[in-house]
Amino acid sequence: MTFEHGSDTDQISPTLLIALARTKSNENIRLYRDRNGVAGLATAVEYARDYVRSRTSARVMAREEGIPVLEAETILQELRDIVLSVEPALSDEPHLEAFDAAVDESSLE
Template sequence: MSRTSNRADGDIVQDFLSVADLLEEPQLAQLYAYLTREGEATVQDVMDDLDLAQGTAYSYVNRLVDAGVVDVTNDEQPRRYAARQIDLTVTTAAGDREYTITPALIDAVGRRETDADIDTYIDRHGVAGLATALTYAVARGRGEVTHRLMAEDLDISPLAAEMILQALRPVVHEHYDIEEAGAGLDELDIDDTDDA
């Protein structure tokens, strides 16, 4: 569902409204992220893995299908569903900022229900602020920035920056090809006779 300039304006507006639902309802975002990770799943899989009641699972899946962000991959019973790739860029009215809505951002919003740090950050800075924090989290995963630099750039406390970066770390490693930096203690060549 990548947006390009050759799309009709009505299609772009509909896609934006569909994605807006995902960003406003963490349960829908969580389901979308689950389908993105799994590739394909049945409603029974959704019920089992996300611990949803049958009616709720069917309702959420149908809403995502109706919104055009999830496809039915076969009509045989049990039906299987797969998430569409989302890559939508939104520019502010002033034209000074761009935000890209990706499966990683939707996944982060979906974790709002289970991660108090993400929930608090969204309450204070909105989804746009979370999108910016996710950009810093990816850069941190690549070793390009620190929490102090993020805090200074965004005018937030270093503690708040570190907390959201830690909360977003699983999202970054789920969606981006970033190798773990540094060696674990078991990988270091330490001689037990060395002085500390």
């Protein structure tokens, strides 16, 4: 299911629905939604998926979305747990940090 806002289209996913439900109990998610709207939260969920996969960072999100790095880091951390609980298969993908650590360890030998 998708929704359009302006010229953009976002997906209404189970992850987004859980994040919206958590706005009642999670002040950080509620504040982000209040500042950026549901469309902004949907965009943050997409960034969180890439964040879980180690494909993006809070700095990238902050720059691309025009928000402070601290705000991006906060929402990514809050959404990370939701993404992992709703989409556990994402945690099985290889992570760049683990690969970098393996390379660093092998170069020490």
